[in-house]
Amino acid sequence: MKTIMSGQNLPVESVMAQEQEASSIRQIERILKLEGSQPKLVGANGEEITIPDSVYQVLRQVVHAMALGQAISIVPQERELTTQQAADFLNVSRPYLIKLLEQGEIPYIKVGAHRRVRFEDLKKYKEQRDQKRSQILQQLIEMSEEAGLYEDE
Structure with a gap:
């Protein structure tokens, strides 16, 4: 795992899915590919919030890459x-x-x-x-x- 430092000196680490997570990641990817669905995040207390489109697009890309076995790092653009x-x-x-x-x-x-x-x-x-x-x-x-x-x- 490679760690780089962000502008605020917070580490940005590459994340790679574990083998035991592969099935769950494929299921998440399948759900995210469904057209017309309104994705929501459900908190532990049952509170629901609709995922904003910008976050949804990033989530789809991250999950797709992880399903392919790729490592992921999120880097702020202004960096x-x-x-x-x-x-x-x-x-x-x-x-x-x-x-x-x-x-x-x-x-x-x-x-x-x-x-x-x-x-x-x-x-x-x-x-x-x-x-x-x-x-x-x-x-x-x-x-x-x-x-x-x-x-x-």
Whole structure:
């Protein structure tokens, strides 16, 4: 489990579902996928509150990822990350991230001698990178099909 520190110095830990929780998580995922349902949270005292849509969307994403066996970390958007935290988020080495920063691919600020990257900027870069990768993959598939490397079965 990896722990990073939030802006208020509160630890943000990655959480991964235990094997014995898999069945319950799949059941929660099934319930959250039901269209038209009005999800509610029921307290121990029986008090009910409708889950706001924004919380519901995050809950669906978290439960889906956990059902796939992925670890989850929740990071506030306004947060500034160290270069190591940013590299971990992108799943790249720290030296490679520094190169991206110095090339202007990702904005950053300096705090003393240290670079900080806003999570929002990092997320934007990751989305653009992933979109470019998908486009290139699609082009490769199309070229392979045109060259007759793919055959329909």
